[in-house]
Amino acid sequence: MTDRLDADSLADILIAQCRASDYAGYDPFDGLNSSFFKQLKLGALPFAKIAWLQLHKRSLWNLRPFVGVPRRRNPKGIALIILGLIERERRLCDGWSIKEATRLAEWLLEQRCDREKWKHSAWGYHFDWAARAFFVRSGTPNAITTCYVARALAALGLETGEPRLLEAATDAGLFVDSLFRADGGYYAYIPGESAFVHNANLWAAAVAGEAANRLGDDAMMHRAISAARRTVTMQRADGAWQYGTRDHHSFVDGFHTGYNLEALSALQRTVKFDEFDEAIRRGMAYYRDNFFLPDGTVKYYDNSVWPLDTHSVAQALLTLQSVDSGDDDHLLATRIFERAVDTLYMPRECRFMYQKGKLTTNRINYLRWTQAWAFYAIGAYANRVRLKGELQEQRQRRFEYLPGMTQ
Incomplete structure (x- = not known):
């Protein structure tokens, strides 16, 4: 494609598309919000809930x-938008991005789950959620949503100097810490549930570790590190992690692998030690070797290309730029970005499609799963491209003015 959009322009197109609906949209898992399904009165049947959700x-x-x-x-989609707006502000310095991010952060603070019940700042999904491992009602907090919101509020608080945002992020870390299960040495995904899912455990460790660092709480920090160690001990010899520990969690997919590596790297930066270097090195080697084709196509599973998925692309861009990143990773990210624009972006709709299968295409517009992720990741990639260009210019200028060199 000769007229492919650059990352800066595409990020701006995506935020305009999201803002047109005031950041409201559909979600792959929101089927149980259906008024028609509620009228059918099948909600008492667990199988009916899962079947209805999977249908949508x-x-x-x-x-x-x-x-x-x-x-x-x-809430998670809004958190991703905020993280993307911070990237946009660093690129454009226009003031609007931070103003918009602050407006959305106020909404997030209003959407906290019942603080009398959960004691701390926490967030969940706006729909009932049925899975084989558990059923979660709307308004119940979960580790992943709370972690992403905490990350967004902390980043915006550091950017603006607004103490309320950092306080809420730290309070969210205390909620995450309450999910620690001493009987297994890991963080649960949902309060009261025992499912052990590696990406939830590691992001909880990273966010709890940041909060412990701010609070100077050594016991809390110890729990975060020990939980991360638990997941590291379960890394396979080839560097991969299965999704979780239950029988139906035995798959290895790209975006959860990316979550694991990004979260483990973030915790290590907070703690300022190198204990997890080897696990990250082996994990990144497996990630690079098993989730990308030479043309930049991002595979969904380690053993299968399909479906092509915008969420997988976005996490790949973030992982390759934030975890042990070098020139080769930047070149791979560039191929990934260009391939995604060619295969998943829909220029007429000014957005990305959800997924493309071997024989079918799903063009449904999912703001949280697709557009918010793409906006954040492409904005971060655009900033990395700009930084690489500036460093190259600086090196070139130094080379040109070395003694004895002619211009």
């Missing part, structure tokens, strides 16, 4: 408008 997640056509599923803001 897997359908190539968006049935939600016809069964009464409303567009809503998603």
Whole structure:
């Protein structure tokens, strides 16, 4: 494609597209918000909940408008938008990005789960969520959503100097710490549930570790490090992690692998030690060798290309730029970005599609799963491209003016 958009322009197109709906949208897992399903009164049947949710997640056509599923803001999606707006401000310094991020942060503070019940700042999804491992009602906090919101609030608090945002992020870390299960030495995904999922455990460790660092809480920091060590001991010899420990968690996919590596790296930076260097090195080697084709196509699973998925692309861009990143990783990120624009971006709609299968394509617009991730990751990539260009210019200038060199 000769007229491919550059990363700066595409990031601006995506934020305009998201802002047009005031950041409200559909989600792959919001099917149980259907007013029609509630009228059917099948909610008491666990199988019916899972089947209905999977129908909407897997359908190539968006049935939600016809069964009464409303567009809503998603706290995790808003957190990703805030992180993307911070990247945009660093690139453009226009002031609007921080103003918009601050407006969205105020919304997040208003959307905290019941603080009397959960004691601390915490966030969950705006829909009931049925899975084989557990059923979670709307308004129940979970580790991953809380961690991403905490990261966004902390980053914005550091950018603006607003203490309330850092205080909320730290308080969220205390909630995450309450998910620690002493009987297994890991952080649970959901309060009261025992499922051990590596990406939730590691992001919880990273966010709890940051909060412990701010509070000077050695016991809390010890729990964060020990939880990370638990996941590291379960890394396979080839460097991979399965999704979790239950029988149906035996798959290895790209974006959860990226989560694990990014979170483990973030915790290590907070603690300022190198204990996890070898685990990160082996994990990154497996990631590079098993999730990318030479043309920049991002595989969904380590043993299967399909489906092509915008979320997987976004996490790949973030992982390659934030974890042990070098020139080769930057070149790979460039191929990934260009390939994603060619295969998953829809210029007429000014957005990315959800997934492309071997024989089918799902073009449904999912703000949290797709557009918010793409905006954040492409903005971070655009800043990395700019930084690389500036460093190259500086090296060139030094070379040109070395003694004895002619211009």
